[in-house]
Amino acid sequence: MGKFSGYGGDMEASNDRRPPLPVARLWPWLVALAAVLIAFLSLGHLWWIPAQAALNVNEGWNAGQAVRALGAGPLYPDPNALIANNYPPLSFFVVGAIGWLSGDMIIAGRIVALLAQIANGMAVFLIVRRLSDRNWAMLGAMIFAAYSVTLLRNYVAINDPQWLGQAAMSWAVVMLMPRNGGERISVGATIAAAAMVVAGVLVKHNLVAFPAAITVWLWFHDRRALQIWIVTGLVIGGAAIATVFAIWGVTIFTDVLSPARSYSVARMAAKGGPLLLLMLPVVLAIRPIASAWKRDGRLALPILLLAISVPLGIVQRSGSGVDVNAFFEAIVALSIAVPVGCALRSRVPYHWLGLAALPALCLVPVAAAKTVADLTGREEAVRDARPFIAAIAKARGPVACDDQAICYWAGRQSAIDFFSVKQRLLQKEAAALVPTLARSHFALIQMRSENPGWQENLLIPTIRAHYRTVFIANSNELLVPKPQG
Incomplete structure (x- = not known):
C-alpha cells in the first residue's frame, strides 16, 4: 500500500x-x-x-x-x-x-x-x-x-x-x-x-x-x-x-x-x-x-x-x-x-x-x-419453504403469516402483523383480536413453532385456542380453524 x-x-x-x-x-x-x-x-x-x-x-x-x-x-x-x-x-x-x-x-x-x-x-x-x-x-x-x-x-x-x-x-x-x-x-x-x-x-x-x-x-x-x-x-x-x-x-x-x-x-x-x-x-x-x-x-x-x-x-x-x-x-x-x-x-x-x-x-x-451454514443451507431452506408457500397460495379466505415472506411469495398479504399485535397486547391495546380469532376469521395461519416471547402476551395462546395445527416442519407450522362447537 x-x-x-x-x-x-x-x-x-x-x-x-x-x-x-x-x-x-x-x-x-x-x-x-x-x-x-x-x-x-x-x-x-x-x-x-x-x-x-x-x-x-x-x-x-x-x-x-x-x-x-x-x-x-x-x-x-x-x-x-x-x-x-x-x-x-x-x-x-x-x-x-x-x-x-x-x-x-x-x-x-x-x-x-x-x-x-x-x-x-x-x-x-x-x-x-x-x-x-x-x-x-x-x-x-x-x-x-x-x-x-x-x-x-x-x-x-x-x-x-x-x-x-x-x-x-x-x-x-x-x-x-x-x-x-x-x-x-x-x-x-x-x-x-x-x-x-x-x-x-x-x-x-x-x-x-x-x-x-x-x-x-x-x-x-x-x-x-x-x-x-x-x-x-x-x-x-x-x-x-x-x-x-x-x-x-x-x-x-x-x-x-x-x-x-x-x-x-x-x-x-x-x-x-x-x-x-x-x-x-x-x-x-x-x-x-x-x-x-x-x-x-x-x-x-x-x-x-x-x-x-x-x-x-x-x-x-x-x-x-x-x-x-x-x-x-x-x-x-x-x-x-x-x-x-x-x-x-x-x-x-x-x-x-x-x-x-x-x-x-x-x-x-x-x-x-x-x-x-448459509452457504450449505440455502437449498434446504428454499425446499422447506415451498409447501408453506403453496398452501398459503391455495387457501380460500384471509391468511396470516408470522414470516410474511411466505405470504409474499404466495401472492397473498398477511392479515396479521405478529410483532405489532404482540406489542399492543403487552400494552393491552388489541382486545379486538380475540373475537376476530374466535370467529375463525383466517382460513390459514403460518406461524413459527418456537415463537420468541409468546409467554409475554396472549397472541399465541389465543391463536392456539381457536386454531389447530395441520402441518409442521422445521419450526414452522400451518394452522386451520378448529371445528365449531
Whole structure:
C-alpha cells in the first residue's frame, strides 16, 4: 500500500511516521488477508440474494409494505388494525419500483441494501481521505467492512431499509466535508446535504445522530453554512411533511411516531452495553483529534458523530425488536475516527489498529460458522419453504403469516402483523383480536413453532385456542380453524 502519511493527505511522511520495518513488509499481506476474510464472510448472504427463503422476518414485512406502496392496500393502516407500518415511506417506493420491474420485491430489496452498504463504505473512504490520506482512508473502509460482516452481518444484503437511510446520512457528511481545512462549505453542497438528510429520514426516522452532529458542528465551524443548512432543511423537510400528510393524513404520523413497542433498561444494558467495548480504541483516538481541531475545524465532526451516535444507539437498542441496526451510525463514526486519530499521531500507533480490529476478530469464528451454514443451507431452506408457500397460495379466505415472506411469495398479504399485535397486547391495546380469532376469521395461519416471547402476551395462546395445527416442519407450522362447537 505504500507509506502511511500523516495529517492532511498532502504532507510528506516523515521517517517517524513510516510503519516499523516488519509492519511495512507485512502490511500488504495483512490487507490482502483481511480483504479475503471479509469477502468470505459476506458470501453467505450474497449466496441467498436470489433465494425464495427469508434470511430475516423483516424481509417479508418490508416486501409487504412495498406491495402496498404500489397500491395493493393501505400503506398506513388504521392504528387499531391488525397490520401496522412504523417506517417512513420512501424505501418502500424505491424497492417497490425496482421490485415491480424485476418481479420480486425481496430480491430487489436485498440488492438495494447491498448497494447502500457499499455506498456507506465508499463514504467512509472519502471522508477519511479528506482528513488524512489514501492509505488511512482504505483502513477506514476496511474497518467498516470488517464490522459489517461480523457485528452487523445479519444486515448484509437483506431486504431492510436501514443501510439505505444510513447511506443518505453518510453521503451528506461527504458533501459537507471540505477538501482542506481553510475551504468554506459551498452553498450547493449544503443544500444537497440537507436534501440527503431529509431523504434519509424519509427512509428511516431513527437516523438522527448524524443530522444532530452536523448541526452542532456547523454552529462552530461555518455559521453561514449553518443558516443555509437550517433554512434548506426546514423548507425541504416541511415540503416532505406536507406531502405525506396530503397523501396519508394524520395516520402516517400516528403509525410511525407512536408504534406499540416495549422498552427495557435490562435489554439496553445487555444488548447496548457491548457497543461501549467497541469504542475503546476511539477513546485513544480522541486526544490527537481534539488537540488538532483548533487548527482544522473539520476534525470536530468525527468526535461529534461518535458522541451522539453511541449513546443514542445504546438507548435505541433497549426497544423490543430493535436489532444491531441501531449501531449503524456508531460503526460508521468509529470507522472514520480511528484512522483519522491514528493519522494525527507523530508515530503511528499500530497497537490501536489491533484494538480497533479486536472486537471484529473475536466475532470472526461465529460469523464464519454462520457463513458456512448459509452457504450449505440455502437449498434446504428454499425446499422447506415451498409447501408453506403453496398452501398459503391455495387457501380460500384471509391468511396470516408470522414470516410474511411466505405470504409474499404466495401472492397473498398477511392479515396479521405478529410483532405489532404482540406489542399492543403487552400494552393491552388489541382486545379486538380475540373475537376476530374466535370467529375463525383466517382460513390459514403460518406461524413459527418456537415463537420468541409468546409467554409475554396472549397472541399465541389465543391463536392456539381457536386454531389447530395441520402441518409442521422445521419450526414452522400451518394452522386451520378448529371445528365449531
